[in-house]
Amino acid sequence: MKRLLMNVGLLQIFMALLIVIMVMFVSNYIVHKNSISEVYDEVAQNNALVVKTMIQSIDNSFRSLDSMNHSIHSLPYNNIVNSDGSLDMAKVYDLQKNVTALVSKADFIEDIIVFHDNSNLAITLHGTTDLGELFEQKYVHSIYNAAYWKRFMSMPHESKVFPADTYKVMNSGTTWQKKKLLIMVGGNKFRLSDKHIMFLISAEKWMKFVDQTAIIPGASFIVLDSNRNVILSTNDDFDLVEVWNQLTSNFNSEGTITGKDFEYNFYKSTYNGFMYINKIPYKFKNINSVSSANLTIMITAIIGAVTLSYLLSMYLYRPIRNIIQQLGLETSKGNDIRNIHKAIRMLQSENGKLGEELEVEHAQNRKAAFLRLIDEYADPSESEQLIRKYFPEISKKQQFIMVLIQLLPKEEAESNERIRVEKLESCIAAGLKRESIEALLFHADKLQFVAWIGMDQPSTRRTLFKQLRAYIAAAGNNELSRYEVGACVSSMYSTDEVHWKRAFQDVNHGMSHRSVSNDEPVMDAEQIRYTYNMYYPLDKMEKLSNYVLCGRLEDAVQIIEDTFEANNKRNIHMHQMVHVAQAMFYDLFRMIGNPSLEQAEWSKLEGDFLRSISRANRYTEMKQALIKVAAFLAKQCKSEPTNKLNPAFIAQYIELHYMENLYLDYIAEVFHTSPKYFSSYFKKTFDINYVDYLNKVRLAHARELLKHTSYSVTEIGEKTGYLNASTFATTFKKYYGISPSEYRKRQTG
Template identity: 50%
Template sequence: MKRFFTNLGIVQIFCSLLLVIGIMYVSNYFVFKNSISGIYEKVAQNNTLAVRTMIQSFDNSFRSVNNIIHTIHGLPYSSLESEEDGRIDMGKVYTMQDSIASLASSADFIEDVIVFYDDMDLAITSIGTSSLSQLFEKKYKHDLYSESYWRSYIRGKNSFKLMPGQYFKVATNSSWQRKKLMVAVGGNKIRISNKNIIILIDEAALLKHVNQKQMMPGASLIVLDQDRSVVLSTDADTDLSGVLDEVYFNSSQEASLKKEDYQYNFYKSDFNDFIYINKVPYQFQNIDSVVEANEMIMMSAIICAVLLSVLLSIYLNRPVKKIIRQLGGTSRGNDFRKILSGVVKMQMEIDTTKEQLKQAESEARRSVFLQAVDEHAYSGDQDLLLQGDYSEMICSKYFVLTMLHLNQKSKDQTPSMAVERITEVLDAALRRVSGDIQVFYDKNLHFVALMGLEPSADRAALLKQMGRLCASLEQEELQGYSVWASVSKPYKTELRNYKLAYRSAMDGLLYRAVKDSSNVQDAEKIQFGWSLYFPFDKIEKLSNYMSNGRLQEAKEIISETLGENANRNVHHHQLAHIAKTMFLYMLRHARMSAGADDELYKLEQQFLQRIDYAHDYLEIENALIEAAKYIAKHSKSEDTNRLNPSFISQYIELHYMENLYLDHIAEVVETSPKYFSSYFKKTFGVNYVEYLNKVRLSHARELLKDSSLTIGEIGEKTGYLNSSTFTTTFKKYYGISPSEYRKQNLNE
């Protein structure tokens, strides 16, 4: 036994195997623990992003409901009675019903819109008309929300109210259906009209609209109104007792609270002061049992591995000695040749690994460089690490950063060369200009080259060499690509200067003059200018031409606008912004006629890509004209009859803050100002200017009451050119100044 334990070979093998097993156990344990926490952290981060998206969707949905209410208030017919005999004018009823149906169809989560008057039992809905009492007895039946309840509620002064979802018995063609509906009731503290409006919202459709399934399993979302009452919850248990009392936040902050097994994240809406609470599990359920089970498995494995190490130590003692002798060349035989072949194979694998490490090092240098030129700051330790990595990149005392941009000449052709191959070609070509160089791939066929520069070097000669090099690459190694470059100012080789050089070279690409045909831009010679030409009246005409399919007139405006900017020699990025703005103006009239949103999405993406990669203004003009052809083609069949009360009132509600002159809105509905003025007076009962002022002032009163904006800011937000005009108009209609109105509401 003593001889057995003193056998050095067995002890060495056993200890080696035991050490390997111990290291594997420790590493596996930490990997396991970190993986569990890491997975939860990642899931929690994704859940936060999903909740923010849902909140934005909720805000947009409630904004749509609010806009519908304001639009209905703005519809004509303050009374449905005929002026001749006092009876209900069914023509007015049918016109209003059509308008309500059109507005209700704009949101798929709206179950129905109900409009009724104080002195009438008639209720107008999006699907027809009915008696108000019959509507809530035979169509939408609920124990509390009856006709008498709504009559009593409307008689009081209430702000806009969103009531929690309740189960209604909804009548269908053949039976009753149980459906959970939320009720939105328009406020009547400030009566915009004598219409009473109730909007029924399908809670299930609303949750589907905001894509509730994005949240992580076990999480829920609770919505509180401005009075901190729960109006919607995806959790059956919405007990918030003690939660709201323990958190404080204002409109510019978010807050979170950990309580028991849950974390509550609070968000405040910028639109209607609603509070959104995201309730998420503080950790995965049953995580402790999972950890204990895995620890038991690892402990069992370590015990078995120790026993196996003992057996292997005894079994491998003699063979290992023979292998050592064979590796030392003391014996010959089949065993030695097998080991030798294994060593040769290992050497080949080492060579392969070296090549992989070389590629990994190149990619790591690229990653470090991109971090160095990032506009956001890194920690001091990271800067020291970057400084160490950059110390071997450029040996020269000074350098310039050259940004090369490639673009395929044929858009239909598939990429003919891989990025790695293009990088090799550029590296080899640039070394003919400077021997001290590093080439990195940035993105979207943008390549960055750090070029060493001696103090005595002629920079002008370098620019000429770069020009010849770009032309040579287009003719030889990089056929099928257009190549142009931007050369930064010279900088001293220091870490902080790489970011400056990158920005300088990027400015050379962005601020190049559109008529400059040179393939090399010198960042030192940028001449900044802002002499842009953007005729708003013609751009508005361009939009109208698209709606009528008048392509030739649209092409003339496009060519004239871009041509004038080219004559002024504006910067490339400025012309690109002008082209994108013109495209968006044209695109307004394509959505209703194109049919498929994915086609418009592809059109927009292709257009933006062509604009970003365009080398001169002619490419931008061709891209804009091709987009105009597509939009005009899909706009020819569009119904352009916009001269109806619903469209006019909704357009004014959405654009009241702009300069809505009579000529402008007449052009929008495609009629003459004189005819539009007569039609508006006949349809709405008031002239256009008086109606516009009422809409603006109704929104102004809400801002005076519910916001902290100044009088001048409120005037600007509601469409008045200055505070004096706003104050005069407000006093004309309400008899008091805006400041006095605000004081009265504050005192209330």
């Protein structure tokens, strides 16, 4: 009986310990399942937000392409074939330059091909070539060749996007590379011009542009045109048959279909009727293996705990202690306890990591929500829900101000290691907090950061300017010493969701429209005064190019400085000064011609210049960048052997010697040729006879002297190469319809 009672007591202790361990097991299992489910739900919601952002980016890219297509059709360069059958290369060159300028910011465009009805000349971003050679030697495809495109473009058709397909593309004229390209062509049922325009879009760059990598792991994305033809898919095995028949006929803008292992989310574009399908798994990719491993760990832990409970129960009874010693279970006991402890530690660590992932996902969701709230193309109906879900703390504020903070790398810090955007965002947030500025701060684009600051009353806006100036002064001497720091402050708005976009437009436009003469680090968007009084000396650009060709760098620099200073006095906007600098750069190259620069040298020179002026915080930095280019070209032209019988040298010589007696025999002798050949060459090259060209150069200088000097008409005639005042007056009236004296009165009166 005693032995039985002993066994019953042993069983009671064992069962009590077993119940405790089972409760622990069930609790941990529930926590494990709920944690995994919560992470998945949070990521699935984020995925839906990311997909909508991707679709918005794709629609925006199609808007940009349609706008470019219309802009190219609107360019006044139709009928490039002259009456004698030759090509008007001036039109071709201007068309190519304008097309290149239109697409300079669209990185996903591989190339643009423009050709006309009556010509096989193809105009691309990289130059001009024969249409047949372009598709035989540059973009090779077994179906989509030059004959196909000529035939397709000749037939009436709507605007169409051809599906992504693999092309053999020649790189730098030496190597072939396979690239996946989409081709978009505009419709021709209502012709805007005689141009045919093809956009070649890199599928890889396009997906990077819309940030396809941000969607949930294991998901796929497919794009269908308005006729439900597949134009792009991230998964070649994507089978539409299994879900297409389930899509109801009354599908409007969004829909969801549930499959066996996947969920299919359908979205219809409100812009062009395209359909987007996002295929996502019910669970994370590889989550089953992770869950199985976690479950195995917990089962192993419970088995060890049960064994330990049994051994511990036996050990509590002295009559059976000798049995435990005989079985040698003392060592096993210690190992089981360590195994249980190890399993618990692993579960705690795993739950901690899941919590950190939730925090990261929440931060990413807040940023995505903020960017959608300030995106002018985003659906406004979502704004109130996004604010309530991700920014509940702003409900305490009645008004707000938005601040755009921009960082521009200093030239001396260019070569140093770049600071990550996340670290810059953290530094800015900490600096604002030190100045008692409580703000929601998010990275917007490149080195621009947007701060949302709640306001209690209008007077605090003036205080904010003082705080921002103090912050920028301190940041420039500490953590952000590598950058020029500037800020623009919006007007004050109520916290209604409709005002977020307007406030962001305030600071965005304010930053780009700041005056070139304004060195204030903190700008007030309310104080921006718009002006369009730009100064661009078309009549001096030829002089600038001639001075560079002749190596007269000081005179060239003077023209550049005069132009920039004139615009500074007019208080034009910073982005307008960028356009002035770009125009002078390209006009300089156009008039000089090709100074024997290799493609790589030209690309580097152009890239360095454009990068310098885009990063410039002051107009003087743009001026120095252009002077640097002029010095480089002057040195390049000076080192080249002079070929006298070329257009640039002839124009340069006439510009520098127009005041001399440049009769035809004399000028022909200068260029070591006969008068007859020189006259024919000049007419063919410049599309104007020599005498008319010389008179136009002389009279252009005469007009400047009439406007800006007090010389008499006779003196001006002598200074511009005319033998007497009568010849000067007669020639002037022939070209301008009035006498020199009348012209002076109109200009000065």
